[in-house]
Amino acid sequence: xxxxxxxxxxxxxxxxxxxxxxxxxxxxxxxxxxxxxxxxxxxxxxxxxxxxxxxxxxxxxxxxxxxxxxxxxxxxxxxxxxxxxxxxxxxxxxxxxxxxxxxxxxxxxxxxxxxxxxxxxxxxxxxxxxxxxxxxxxxxxxxxxxxxxxxxxxxxxxxxxxxxxxxxxxxxxxxxxxxxxxxxxxxxxxxxxxxxxxxxxxxxxxxxxxxxxxxxxxxxxxxxxxxxxxxxxxxxxxxxxxxxxxxxxxxxxxxxxxxxxxxxxxxxxxxxxxxxxxxxxxxxxxxxxxxxxxxxxxxxxxxxxxxxxxxxxxxxxxxxxxxxxxxxxxxxxxxxxxxxxxxxxxxxxxxxxxxxxxxxxxxxxxxxxxxxxxxxxxxxxxxxxxxxxxxxxxxxxxxxxxxxxxxxxxxxxxxxxxxxxxxxxxxxxxxxx
Ligand SMILES: [Zn+2]
Numbered sequence: 001x002x003x004x005x006x007x008x009x010x011x012x013x014x015x016x017x018x019x020x021x022x023x024x025x026x027x028x029x030x031x032x033x034x035x036x037x038x039x040x041x042x043x044x045x046x047x048x049x050x051x052x053x054x055x056x057x058x059x060x061x062x063x064x065x066x067x068x069x070x071x072x073x074x075x076x077x078x079x080x081x082x083x084x085x086x087x088x089x090x091x092x093x094x095x096x097x098x099x100x101x102x103x104x105x106x107x108x109x110x111x112x113x114x115x116x117x118x119x120x121x122x123x124x125x126x127x128x129x130x131x132x133x134x135x136x137x138x139x140x141x142x143x144x145x146x147x148x149x150x151x152x153x154x155x156x157x158x159x160x161x162x163x164x165x166x167x168x169x170x171x172x173x174x175x176x177x178x179x180x181x182x183x184x185x186x187x188x189x190x191x192x193x194x195x196x197x198x199x200x201x202x203x204x205x206x207x208x209x210x211x212x213x214x215x216x217x218x219x220x221x222x223x224x225x226x227x228x229x230x231x232x233x234x235x236x237x238x239x240x241x242x243x244x245x246x247x248x249x250x251x252x253x254x255x256x257x258x259x260x261x262x263x264x265x266x267x268x269x270x271x272x273x274x275x276x277x278x279x280x281x282x283x284x285x286x287x288x289x290x291x292x293x294x295x296x297x298x299x300x301x302x303x304x305x306x307x308x309x310x311x312x313x314x315x316x317x318x319x320x321x322x323x324x325x326x327x328x329x330x331x332x333x334x335x336x337x338x339x340x341x342x343x344x345x346x347x348x349x350x351x352x353x354x355x356x357x358x359x360x361x362x363x364x365x366x367x368x369x370x371x372x373x374x375x376x377x378x379x380x381x382x383x384x385x386x387x388x389x390x391x392x393x394x395x396x397x398x399x400x401x402x403x404x405x406x407x408x409x410x411x412x413x414x415x416x417x418x419x420x421x422x423x424x425x426x427x428x429x430x431x432x433x
Contacts, residue, residue: 002171004147004159006178006185012154013185016105019153020180022067023075023105024097026054030079031096047080068152074106074175092297104179107151109137135174137189149187151178159187182265183258196283196339205286206393208352208385209294209329211320212370215278216385218393223278225327226270228263236263271328279335283343291333292392293346300324347392356380357390 008016034044045053054072058065064072082094115123115134123132138150141161147170148156173189180186206218214225228236243256282289300321305311337344355362361377368374373384382390 002191003186003188004162006157006159006187008154008157008185012151012157015153016151016157016178016185017103017180019068019071019105019151019178020103021099022064022072024099024102025064026072026075027079027094027097029057030076031094034083034094047076050076050080070108070152071105074108078106101181103181104177106175106177107137108175109135109173110150111136111138137173137176139170141170149176182261182268184265195341196280198287198340198343199285201287203286204288204290204393205282206290206292206347206389206391207282208292208388208392209327209332210385211323211327213385214327214329215332216383216389218386218389220383220386222383222385225274227326228267228270232263232266236260239263267326271326272331275328275331275335279332279339282336283340286343288343288345289336289340290345290347290392290395291336292352292388293348294329296324296330345395347395352391353384353388355387355391357382357387357394 030050033050037044051073054069054076058067058069058072079094082089082091085091086093112133113136115132117123124130125132139147140149140156141147142158145161146158147161148158151157171189171191173191175190177188177190178185179188204218208216210216213222215223217223239256239259243253243260246253246256302321303311303314303317305314311317333344351362354364354367356366356373356375356378358380359375359378361375363376366373366376367384369384371384373382373387374380
């Protein structure tokens with residue numbers, strides 16, 4: 001993916017915000033249609049049917065009809081793609097898009113270019129024998145630093161070519177996506193990066209992801225995702241407090257929130273940058289990259305509970321969730337996979353942090369504290385995260401307890417809860433802010 005910061009003019013910005021609103025509206029309609037689906041009902045409308053409905057809706061709804069039809073149709077296409085990829089993408093079922101949170105739209109290129117086969121011969125339609133025409137984004141490079149792109153209804157919108165060297169070349173893309181978050185516009189071209197060639201050393205690296213140490217490598221290195229400094233965090237709190245005290249819908253309130261947004265954008269940028277650099281380093285130096293298998297979605301589930309049954313330690317858990325999400329665990333793995341396709345593996349995680357990487361003994365007493373691991377069997381001493389990473393590199397999560405299998409016609413007796421459990425966040429002493 002190549003992503004650049006966009007600098008629209010005031011009028012362009014207004015038009016683009018309208019595009020965002022239309023795309024979000026159409027997407028959410030599609031989500032609603034599909035959420036009505038039940039097993040006994042007939043299937044929810046697919047992409048083609050939705051496009052037909054969109055044409056109708058545009059005729060009846062003046063606000064929608066005034067918008068750009070391509071932008072709205074692309075939102076439906078995005079939804080269809082997300083729906084099809086829901087089991088493999090890691091994002092699950094497509095869900096609601098919220099105002100200010102998920103602002104963006106996709107634009108399909110308007111230039112028509114003849115498509116080619118992989119060997120360079122012109123691609124012909126199998127039935128008619130005519131040349132197949134593909135789409136291409138209309139772009140112009142202005143100088144070494146700036147380029148511009150055609151956005152429907154806005155004319156030329158400028159963006160800054162931030163990457164140096166090779167990647168400063170304009171990407172060859174059929175579509176692009178414009179996003180707006182934390183007061184900044186970005187343009188992203190869907191380009192699959194050239195896979196990084198394996199170094200061919202046969203080296204395997206195991207990575208254990210944690211809150212204290214973002215990524216512990218099995219070679220003993222510990223890598224940390226940059227966070228906001230204490231000062232920056234204090235600034236966020238200060239501006240949030242001022243915003244809360246300002247009069248409703250006053251310009252002061254908006255200005256304070258804009259300052260908060262800028263700081264939060266900085267945090268996200270740092271995280272993304274770190275993930276890109278680290279994943280490139282991993283893809284370049286190791287033949288096989290092993291991550292412990294995490295279900296981040298389940299790990300960061302809220303402890304809020306329901307009104308009737310409120311959960312316990314809600315604030316603590318939400319602090320931990322924030323800490324987990326601030327580490328960019330998912331992004332690191334995702335980017336590594338893209339750069340080293342077929343060279344990334346997931347190792348089931350159950351006992352990676354409790355198993356001794358020297359002798360294989362699994363005992364919860366071996367983990368003395370958050371950082372210290374002393375094997376209760378062989379006395380092997382190691383940093384707890386490095387020990388876990390070594391287990392991951394070996395592809396070992398430890399063997400789950402043997403299960404008493406049921407004989408023919410018998411029933412499986414309920415198994416006892418294992419005494420060997422992952423340390424819980426509250427008693428390993430992770431600071432919860
Ligand atoms: Zn041991």
